[in-house]
Every structure is written in C-alpha cells, then in structure tokens.
Amino acid sequence: MSLKDKTLFITGGSRGIGLAIAVRAAQDGANVAIAAKTAEPHAKLEGTIYSAAEAIEKAGGKALPLLCDLRDESQLAAAVEQTVSRFGGIDILVNNASAISLTGTLATDMKRYDLMNSINTRGTYMAGRHCIPHLKKAANPHILTLSPPLDMRAKWFAPHVAYSIAKYGMSLCTLGWAQEFAREGIAANSLWPRTAIATAAIRLIGGDALMKKSRKPEIMADAAHAILCKPAREFTGHFCIDDVVLWESGMRDFSGYAAVPGTPESELMEDFFVPADTPKLG
Template sequence: MGLAGKTLFITGATRGIGLAIALRAAREGANVTVFGKTAAPHPRLPGTVASAAAEVEAAGGRALPWVGDVRSEEQVLAAVAATVATFGGLDILVNNASAISLAGTEGTDLKRWDLMHQVNARGTFLCAKACLPHLRKAANPHILTLSPPLDLRPKWFAPHVAYTLAKFGMSLCTLGMAEEFRPDGVAVNSLWPLTTIDTAAVRNLLGGDALSRASRRPEIVADAAALILDRDARACTGNFFIDELVLREAGVTDFSPYAVDPSAVLVADFFLPDAVLEASGTPLQVLG
C-alpha cells in the first residue's frame, strides 16, 4: 500500500531517527506532523521543528510543524486535533521521543528519573491514548514505538536501572496495547536497531566521534519502519522488530550503505537478546 497520502504523527521528529522516518515517509508523498520541543537552534543539537518540517516538504511530503512536549496532555491533544483538521485524519503514530541518562542509582537524581519516565513511558502512553480514536477510523492504522525487545537479564538493569525501566516502559506499552487494540485492527509494534545509530545522543552521551564511526545511519531504521508500516495492521501486531532483520526478510543483503564508516566494526545496541545477535550474523562489538 505504501505511505503515499498517509498521515503520520511523529514525536521527536526534529532530528535523528524521528527525522529520518519523517523524510522516508515524505519521499512517498506522506503527510507528517513534526512534533518536537526544539523551537530555536540549539548549540549541541541539530535541527528545529521548523527546519525539519521544511525538509519534509522539500522531500515531497506535506508537513505540520508543531512545537510541543510529550509530557503535556494539553499540547499533545492540541497537536493531534490540528493534525486531523489539517490532513483529514490520522493513520500512523510513531513514538520516537525519548530521554536518556546512563547513570547508576546513586548518580540519578529524581528530577532525571521523572524526566525519563515522563517522556518515555508516559509520553508513549499519552500519545497512543490521544491518537487512538482517530486511528480506529483509518484503513491501515499503526502505532510504532522506538523501543527494545523485553530482555529481562540483570545486565541491562544494573548499570542504569532508571533508564532501563523508562525505556522498557515504552516496550510494555507495545506489549499491552497490541492486545488491547487488536479488536480495533490497530497494529502496535516496537522497532529497535541492531547497532548503535549515529544520532546526537550517541555522539554527545555515549561515545563521541569514535562510536559515531562505528554506527549506522538513521536511514536504516527509517527503511525498516516503512516496511513495517506498509504491512496489514490486522496481521502485524505485538512484534518487537529489529531493523536489520526486517530488511533481511525483505531481501536486503548489502548493509554497507548504511554504515557511517564501512571499514569500522559496528557496535551492538543495548538490550539485544542473544537470539537476535545470532540471527543477524553481522560481526559486532559490545558497547562499552
């Protein structure tokens, strides 16, 4: 079916993976609500809501720029209402907005705890709740959340329990809502990268230029997302997809164009079960 004419509401769409998904959809002729917090240029973060919307339109889509915070029910509801009023409906929600802090228990103040849980778990829940009445009316409605498979080994919790709980909160929304919304025909899935992705978070918080070079570009996640969002919503729900595996299933065998530095050994992302690593067959370093 493709994404032509479809309307997507994407949170955290000003840069990184969110922007890549927006541009991928725009190239097919989609409508995109660019929902994000960045109204003015930031010294360490590329892009604003306005610049992302301009990129969407330059790529062939229609854009609704909306400065807002996923922690605000009022702002989310207003943005969803404006999306429906502008484009005549809503087909897809992409929960991309996320907050990260890789600190241990003693190093995590409660303000940071609250931020991560309000943006990640609460924001995902709020956006799904706000979009659901409109998604029910769509022909092939999808909710896609950028969150990991639920691998509950202690090694994912011990170094940064606050972040892991907040991120897995997004995945638990997928787990529960997929079953809850199944009678409505609304697909709810998660998507997670096999490798680290070259984003501002990776460069600024995780590993600088060295990790950036050992990462893939956000376009790999966007291409995988487009394939998922094209599937029949009634037959594709409750999955925790991995970007490379989605593309392999679609026949992709050469992943070198997605590499920032094709000569570098890629780094595996957090939260990947051993079975996923074995299924990929891609040589990977362990983060950290």
C-alpha cells in the same frame, strides 16, 4: 508498498531517527506532523521542528511542525487535534521522543528519573491514548514505538536502571496495545536498532569514536517504512530489530548504512538491549 497520502504523527521528530522516518515517509508523499519542543536551534543538537518540516516538504511530503512538550497533556492534545484538522485524520503514530541518561542509581536524581519516565513511558502512553481514537478510523492503522525487545536480564538494568525502566515502559505499551486493540485492527509494534545509530545523542554519549562504529539513521527509517506498509491486522505485537526487518524484506547488503563508509560490519558497536537470540545475518 507506499505511505502516499497517509498521515503520520511523530513525537520528537526534529532530528535523528524520528526525522529520518519522517523523510522516508515523505518520499512516498505522506503527510507528517512533527510534534517536538525544539523551535530554536540548540547549541549541541541540530534541527528544529521548522527545519524538519523543510526536509519533509523537500522530500515530497506535506509537513506540519507542532511545538509540543510531550510532558504537557494539553499541548499534546492540541497537537493531535491540529493534525486531524489539517490532514483529516491520523493513520500512523510513531513514538520516537525519548530522554536518556546512562547513569546508575546514586548518580540519577529524581529530576532526571522523572524526565526520562515522563517523556519515554508516560509520553508514549499519552500519545497513544490521544491518537488511538483517530487510528480506529484509519484504513491500515499502525503504532510504531522506538523501544527495545522485552529481554528481562539484569545486565540491561544494572548499569542504568532508571533509563531501562523508562524504555521498557514504552515496550510494555506495545505489548498491551497489540492485544487490547487487535479487534479494531490497530497494529502496535516496536523497532530497535542492532547497532548504535549515528545521532546527536550518540555523539554526546561517545563522541566521534562511537559515531564511527554506528550506522546511519536511514536504516531505522527503511525498517520503519517496511513495517508501516504491512497489513495492520496481520503484523502486530512484534519487537523488531532493524536489519532483521530489512533482511526479511529481501535486503542482503547493509554496507551503505555505515556512518563511516567502508566500516566492516564486525567493527560496528551493538546497541543496548539486543537479545542474545537475535538472528545473525549473512
């Protein structure tokens, strides 16, 4: 199981889960293109495309930092072409970029609605549309989208319908692409965490209290790695939960992923959109 010499195109990978996936792939010796819009340090969010590239190179991979606003098709198209020019193709697309606002209908203006849907749903669709022609030429092509299982209960929509629409739109891309491109052997899967993940976004939402109830981004990176190493023709159309993927790969101890060492599993906060029928582990 290795991603050595594979080329990954990751949207929004300058920090958090996207960066963790990039670094895990780099440990195998992968080529990683980071397409994100953070070129200068942000006051509240750590990481830029350049610091991400440094981390990738340090981990053993080859990096290509690409300044790209996912809402701009010309920028995305140019980023894809630069990746192909630099590395000779694209083997894996990771749709990681996402915007979040956990607000109700009357508190979510159209500017915020448009931002979430432009980055989440439209950005995912557009990245797929530009990368799929190159994925068709790859030996074991994968699309991995960081979006939830399609559990259509009202409880997941009522508190923040605009955000939920934007995230479920990403999942609908997975559902459609898995069948649309099955003959070409392109796998399309989604990955979602069982618990909150300790990222800058989580800190902004819940502060240190929520961070202490979270797991590290590395659990998502290890689960992503397990998925991306599977034969594409044999594993597609799945909506995966991070620890279930790792459990099925043979892992039994998840304590090392706790953001605060020693935190009992029972004290971790379950993430949004986790279906009630998700297997309980242990």
